[in-house]
Amino acid sequence: MSTEAVVAEPVQAGNGWEPNILAFCCNWCSYAGADLAGVSRFQYPSTVKILRVMCSSRVEPAFILKALKDGADGVLIAGCHIGDCHYIDGNKNAEVRINNTKKALAKIGLDKRLRLEWVSASEGLRFSEVIRDFTEEIKKLGQNPVKKPLINADERRLSTSVCPSAANVQGSEVK
Amino acid sequence: MSDNKSTDKKGTDVKKDDEEKRVGVFVCECGVNIGGVVNTKAVADYIGTLPGVKVTSVNKFTCSDSGQADIQQKIKEHNLNRVVVAACSPKTHEPTFRACIEQMGLNQYFLEFVNIRDHCSWIHMWEKEKATEKAKDLVRMGVERSKLLEPLQASEVPVTDKALVIGAGVAGMQSALDLADMGFQVYLVEKEPSIGGRMARFDKVFPTNDCSICILGPKMVEVARNKNIKLMSYSEVKAVDGYVGNFNVKIEHKPRYLDVTKCTGCAKCSEVCPVEVPYDFNEGFGTRKAVYVPFPQAVPLRAVLDKENCINCKACAKACQSGAINYDMQPSFTDLNVGVIIGAVGFKTYDPEPRHDFGYGLYDNIITAMEFERLLNAAGPTGGHVVRPSDCKEPIRVGFVNCVGSRDKNTNIYCSGVCCMYTIKNAQLLKEKRPETDHTIMYIDIRTPFRAYEESYNRSRNLGVKFLRGRPVEVKEDPVTRNIKVRVEDTLAGEMRNLEFDLMVLATGIVPNEGIGQIQQLLKLSKAADGLLMEAHPKLKPVDTTIDGVFLAGCASGPKDIPYAVSQGSACAGRATILLKNKKAITEGITAVVDPDVCVGCQVCISMCPFQAIKLDETPYLNTGIKKANVVKALCKGCGTCVAACPTGALEQSHFKNNQVLAQVKNVFKFQEVVA
Numbered sequence: 001m002s003t004e005a006v007v008a009e010p011v012q013a014g015n016g017w018e019p020n021i022l023a024f025c026c027n028w029c030s031y032a033g034a035d036l037a038g039v040s041r042f043q044y045p046s047t048v049k050i051l052r053v054m055c056s057s058r059v060e061p062a063f064i065l066k067a068l069k070d071g072a073d074g075v076l077i078a079g080c081h082i083g084d085c086h087y088i089d090g091n092k093n094a095e096v097r098i099n100n101t102k103k104a105l106a107k108i109g110l111d112k113r114l115r116l117e118w119v120s121a122s123e124g125l126r127f128s129e130v131i132r133d134f135t136e137e138i139k140k141l142g143q144n145p146v147k148k149p150l151i152n153a154d155e156r157r158l159s160t161s162v163c164p165s166a167a168n169v170q171g172s173e174v175k
Numbered sequence: 176m177s178d179n180k181s182t183d184k185k186g187t188d189v190k191k192d193d194e195e196k197r198v199g200v201f202v203c204e205c206g207v208n209i210g211g212v213v214n215t216k217a218v219a220d221y222i223g224t225l226p227g228v229k230v231t232s233v234n235k236f237t238c239s240d241s242g243q244a245d246i247q248q249k250i251k252e253h254n255l256n257r258v259v260v261a262a263c264s265p266k267t268h269e270p271t272f273r274a275c276i277e278q279m280g281l282n283q284y285f286l287e288f289v290n291i292r293d294h295c296s297w298i299h300m301w302e303k304e305k306a307t308e309k310a311k312d313l314v315r316m317g318v319e320r321s322k323l324l325e326p327l328q329a330s331e332v333p334v335t336d337k338a339l340v341i342g343a344g345v346a347g348m349q350s351a352l353d354l355a356d357m358g359f360q361v362y363l364v365e366k367e368p369s370i371g372g373r374m375a376r377f378d379k380v381f382p383t384n385d386c387s388i389c390i391l392g393p394k395m396v397e398v399a400r401n402k403n404i405k406l407m408s409y410s411e412v413k414a415v416d417g418y419v420g421n422f423n424v425k426i427e428h429k430p431r432y433l434d435v436t437k438c439t440g441c442a443k444c445s446e447v448c449p450v451e452v453p454y455d456f457n458e459g460f461g462t463r464k465a466v467y468v469p470f471p472q473a474v475p476l477r478a479v480l481d482k483e484n485c486i487n488c489k490a491c492a493k494a495c496q497s498g499a500i501n502y503d504m505q506p507s508f509t510d511l512n513v514g515v516i517i518g519a520v521g522f523k524t525y526d527p528e529p530r531h532d533f534g535y536g537l538y539d540n541i542i543t544a545m546e547f548e549r550l551l552n553a554a555g556p557t558g559g560h561v562v563r564p565s566d567c568k569e570p571i572r573v574g575f576v577n578c579v580g581s582r583d584k585n586t587n588i589y590c591s592g593v594c595c596m597y598t599i600k601n602a603q604l605l606k607e608k609r610p611e612t613d614h615t616i617m618y619i620d621i622r623t624p625f626r627a628y629e630e631s632y633n634r635s636r637n638l639g640v641k642f643l644r645g646r647p648v649e650v651k652e653d654p655v656t657r658n659i660k661v662r663v664e665d666t667l668a669g670e671m672r673n674l675e676f677d678l679m680v681l682a683t684g685i686v687p688n689e690g691i692g693q694i695q696q697l698l699k700l701s702k703a704a705d706g707l708l709m710e711a712h713p714k715l716k717p718v719d720t721t722i723d724g725v726f727l728a729g730c731a732s733g734p735k736d737i738p739y740a741v742s743q744g745s746a747c748a749g750r751a752t753i754l755l756k757n758k759k760a761i762t763e764g765i766t767a768v769v770d771p772d773v774c775v776g777c778q779v780c781i782s783m784c785p786f787q788a789i790k791l792d793e794t795p796y797l798n799t800g801i802k803k804a805n806v807v808k809a810l811c812k813g814c815g816t817c818v819a820a821c822p823t824g825a826l827e828q829s830h831f832k833n834n835q836v837l838a839q840v841k842n843v844f845k846f847q848e849v850v851a
Contacts, residue, residue, distance in 0.1 A: 020844045027266075028721070035264045038293025046305040049312055049843050050294050052265070053831060054765065058815030060833070063840055071844035084701050084709075086721055087814035088785035097819065120704075128298070 019073035019138040021048040023131075024063070026056045028086035029120045030078035036124030044128040045135045048076070055079070056116075057090035061101040064114060068105075071147045074113045074138040078130070081118040091118065112141055196227045196322040199255040200314060201246055203237035203262035205292055210235070212296035214307045218261070221311050225318050229253045237262050243275045250279045257321040261289040261314045282326035284764060284830055289317035312843060319838040327764035327829050332809045334420030334724075335514040336755045339364065341412055341694065344372020345391065345737060346729030347519030348398050349744025350751075355403035357748070359755050362511055363398065364426055366690070368409045369473035371395050372521050376456065376545065378552040380737055381600040382631035388472050388554075395474040407509070408475055411690075415516070415697045416787075418809045419724030419760045424511045430504035432480035433466075437499035440476035442468050444491035444500065452484050454556065458546045461556030466491045466500075471554060515724045515751040518708070519744065520694050522730035525580025525587070525683040532579050532586075533681055534650035539565040540659055541650070541679045543579075544597060551604055561605055563678040565657040570677030571611065574661060575602060576647060577618040581684030589705055591684030591734040595622045598682045599632055602640045614640045615674065617647060617663055625736070643672070650679075685734040698725050699786070708732050718746045723760060726750055765813035765830045767806045773825035776801040780817035780826055786810050789817060 025031040031052050037044065053059060056079025064075050077098055079091040098116040105111040115134055119127045200222045204210030219231040230253045234242040237260060249255060258281065260272050265288035273283035291310045299306035336359055340351045343365035351363045369375070375395075377387035398404055407426055414425040433444075448464035456463070456470050465484040468476065480491070480500070492500040524545050527535040535541045540563045542550075553559040563570050575598045581591040595618065602614040621642065623629045636642065649662035659679045665672050687706040695702050700720050701709040708731045711719035718726050726747040729740040754760050767780075767789070774796075781789045781804065788810035796803040804825070815828040827833065 022840065022843050032266060035266060035290070035293040038264075038297040041297055041300065043300060044298055046295075046299045046302055046309045049309065049316070050290070051316070051836070051839050051843070053815065053836065054828070055814035055816060058819055058828060058831060058836075060819045062833075063836060066837060067840050067843070070841055080701075081704070084703070086701060087812055087816065088699055090785065090814050090816045093783060093816050093820070 017139075017143070018045070019047050019135060019143075020071055021074040021076060021131075021134060021138060022067045022072045023048050023050045023076040023078060024053050024056065024059045025050050025119075026079045026086070026091075027052055027054045029080035029084065029118075030056070030127065032121035033078070033119040033123045033127040036121065037127045038124075040124045042125055042128035044131040047135045047138075048131050055085070055087050055090040056094035057087070057097065059094065059097070061097065061104070064098075064101055064105075068110060068113065068144060069146060071144075072113075073141070073144040073147075074115065074134055076130070076134055077114075077116045078119045078127070079116075081120055084120060108146070110144070110146065113138065113144060194256060196257055197229045197253060197255050198225075198227045198257045198259060198318055198321055199246070199249050199253060200228055200231045200259045200261065200318060201237050201242070201249075202231065202233045202291075202314070203242070203260065204233065204235050205263060205296075206235065209262070209292050209296045209310075212300055212303050212306050213291060213310045214303070215310075217307055218291075218310045218314060222314050222318060225315060227257075227322055228318060229255060238268055238271055243271075246272070246275055247279050250276065250281065256281065257285050257287070257324060259287045259289060259314065259317045259321050261291045261310070261317065263292040264290050283329075284327040285321070285324055287317045287321035287324060289313050316839040316842045319842045320835050323832070323835045323838050325829065325832070329761050329764045330808055331759050332418070332420045332762055334754045334758050334760050335512050336360070336758060337362070337511075337513045338515045338517065338751055338755065339412075339422070339424055339511060339513040340517045340519060342366075342372065342519035342521050342729070342731075343370035343398065343406070343408070344519060344521045344729060344740070345374045345394070346521075346735075346740040346744040346747075347372070347517070348394055349741045350517045350519060350728055350747045351398060351404050352394070352401065353745050353748035354751060354755070355401045357752055357755075359403065359752070361404045362407060362426075362513065363404050364407045364410050364412055366409070366411045366429075367469070368431065368477070368479040369469040369475070370398060370406065370408060371472070371474065374737060375470065375472070376458075376548065378548045378555070379600065379604060381596040382627040384600060384604065384631075392472045395472065399474045406475070409479065410509075412694070412697060413508070419722075419762065420514045420754065421809070422513050422516055422724065424513060424516070426509045426511060428507045428509065430482075430506055431477065432482060432485075432502055432504045433478055433495075433499040434501055435475065435477045435499075437497040438477045438495075439497060440468055440473075440478065441496075442478065443494045443496065444478055444480075447490040447494040449488060449490065450484050450486055452481070457549045457556045458543070460546065460549055515726065515754055516698060517726045517728055517747045517751060518694055518698060518700070518720075518731055519728040519747075520691055520708075520731045521688050522685045522734070523688050525591075525686045527579055527681055527683060530586070533576050533647055533679070534652070534659070535579075535681055538650070538652040538657070538659060539563070540570075540652070540657055540677065541681065543681050543683045544575075544594070544601060545683065547601055547680045548597075551601065551608075559608075561608075561678075563657075568677070569609065572613045572658075572676045572678075573602070573605065573615070574659065574674065574676035574679040575614065575616045575682060576679065577616065577682045578646070579681040579683045580686065582619060587684060587686060587705060589734070590622065592622070593734060593736050594682035594684060595620075596628055596631065596736070598680075599623075599635045599640070601680065603631070603635045603638060606635070606638045606640060615643055615676070616640060617643050617645055617661075619644070619646065625738070645672075685730055688731070691731060694731075698722060700725065700727075718743055718750055723762065724751075724754060762809055763813060765828065766808050766811040767813065767815065767817050768827050768829055769804050769806055770825045770827070771796045771803040773823050774801075774803040775823055775825070776803055777822065778804065779820050779822060780804050783817050783820045784811075785814070785816070786812055788812070 085091040450465035451462040454463040549555040645664040728743040
């Protein structure tokens with residue numbers, strides 16, 4: 001796909017429903033790759049929200065489960081290519097960890113909603129393609145069946161203003 | 176200050192830290208980069224309704240002086256203790272805003288940076304509504320995280336004011352000389368028996384065609400003479416431990432099998448040695464003895480005995496008047512403590528032999544440019560006469576093929592940068608020596624970007640060197656004359672040509688040196704897909720690496736010509752001096768932290784840590800009888816691998832604590848209840 005084609009073509013909205021995707025990006029490769037996608041104006045669906053971690057190996061299975069439980073239709077973990085890890089071999093640890101989580105998720109049929117990808121700082125185009133591809137896959141899978149029932153935006157805003165939001169989440173809760 | 180506990184609507188206790196969180200959110204329009212897509216006012220209005228947000232502000236350019244002044248003023252006015260900036264990328268602007276809030280007395284880690292440009296407005300240019308909604312979500316994530324941020328202190332470590340330079344080619348020598356001249360002790364390690372690197376093998380160097388060893392030789396002597404440089408030739412780095420300011424390095428001195436303090440470099444030993452092997456310095460042309468002085472200008476000018484080829488006849492020992500030969504020499508080791516390391520590990524030229532590129536290795540009269548270089552050299556195997564290998568006749572028609580091992584999907588995708596110029600130079604040199612010769616350079620593009628390069632290109636055209644745009648598609652040897660017959664498409668004329676050459680020279684590209692992998696592992700550097708080492712930033716930190724205190728000069732981080740390599744050598748010395756002169760280094764505050772009360776001493780983290788930053792305490796913790804994990808802060812790079820691995824939750828990564836990350840996770844999705 002040429003650069004021009006990507007820039008010139010607005011992203012087509014799907015048939016109403018848009019999935020929610022959370023992407024954990026490592027600071028050194030994938031986050032920078034996402035930055036490059038932005039600088040290069042490689043358009044991709046607004047379904048994804050990026051959460052920066054220092055290394056893909058920081059992502060605990062608990063984060064993934066929490067995301068799936070709380071509203072994610074898909075979770076993406078993106079790190080440096082094997083051999084390029086800023087922390088030597090953190091991505092190898094991430095690979096083992098994510099694959100194990102995938103196995104566990106397979107038992108409840110959610111494994112396809114978790115994906116691990118390697119995106120380098122120079123792969124802006126690849127980052128946008130990964131997001132498009134993952135979005136399409138999640139669209140085929142449909143809504144995540146285990147997430148909490150949705151409430152509408154106004155109620156949500158109301159509830160956040162009443163409750164002190166996430167301040168009560170303690171690390172020990174997820175261990 | 177609010178009370179320590181409050182209750183949410185379910186009536187459960189919610190722990191709070193002592194201070195009430197007063198968040199200020201600053202949304203940047205970045206001109207039209209963000210403001211043209213995202214409705215920044217709507218974002219600010221929505222964020223203003225979130226609990227804890229005391230003030231929101233929209234600026235045209237938050238990073239400008241007035242934007243920063245606005246942040247500082249609002250911190251003062253509203254007594255803010257957390258600042259969220261929603262703008263561009265933290266990779267470029269986080270330090271700016273950290274400094275901005277630190278000036279106001281806030282801990283710099285109380286800044287949360289949200290990227291709504293690169294990750295939002297720029298990539299959803301035609302979906303303004305959706306982009307605005309996404310920006311709200313992203314900023315909400317940031318606000319909730321910011322409330323949980325904790326103060327951190329960047330720590331200081333002392334720096335040993337000594338430097339190690341690995342590789343004594345022209346770049347490494349420049350680094351060593353500059354540092355030594357500034358008064359720092361430098362250890363210069365070279366794996367070959369002589370310093371000088373690749374440049375010592377070139378005949379003449381472009382664009383001015385001055386004799387390579389004539390300009391390099393004095394520099395080599397200067398290195399050897401400089402009191403602040405401890406030269407370690409024929410030595411290799413075997414182990415590196417430690418961190419910025421405090422690297423412990425083990426150097427192996429390979430045995431030369433002669434006593435360098437006694438050897439005078441007279442080469443009497445070589446004269447009597449009966450063994451002859453191909454001379455590597457001359458790219459395999461001609462021979463050297465098993466005991467030999469690397470080349471006439473070698474520094475140090477000492478012989479070396481090649482034990483692999485030695486037949487133990489002991490003739491050299493008899494011939495040596497100073498009794499320097501010692502057949503039983505063993506490798507010796509030196510341990511160094513240095514503050515900075517400069518890697519100038521150099522390159523090698525692409526080897527066309529395995530793939531038989533353009534018939535190399537199949538036909539005798541096809542040689543590489545390095546081989547041509549040695550043939551041109553007056554001290555080379557033929558005394559400066561360029562002859563063809565099949566019959567040692569001087570060629571008349573010479574063909575040059577550019578981009579061998581460069582700009583080719585099958586070998587290396589990158590441009591080696593120097594091949595156009597050295598091919599132009601080689602053709603010029605032979606044309607000047609023997610005007611009757613006829614030269615054809617077959618190229619893809621001619622690249623002559625730097626000072627006096629284009630002039631050199633013009634000069635060779637005026638001399639009558641022919642340039643043909645196209646790559647040979649068929650290369651054959653005439654079985655009788657051994658001439659090389661080439662079929663090549665002249666892409667400018669749009670026709671096929673059949674050419675015949677007496678000698679064909681391949682302009683082989685620059686590829687990573689052997690041992691670059693070992694250096695990469697020892698120094699914990701990252702390697703790009705092309706096998707070359709990565710700099711910290713391709714534009715703004717070209718000689719820094721992602722490892723503090725480690726710098727790169729020369730071709731280790733990509734193809735370079737000599738002026739570029741020398742500049743990098745000097746640049747490394749300059750960058751290193753900042754640390755060496757200040758005698759201290761600031762390390763990032765983000766590290767792993769152990770809670771000894773929770774740690775059970777299982778040591779899972781120790782096996783996970785790629786930097787050996789976690790050690791088990793030597794004595795049991797309090798009266799538990801259990802030795803607990805302990806993070807050495809100066810070694811910890813803050814990746815968080817150990818944190819994710821810790822089965823008990825005793826480890827936390829500061830600035831990326833579980834609750835901080837989870838606060839973001841829980842606030843990602845709109846329409847989603849955020850109550851825990």
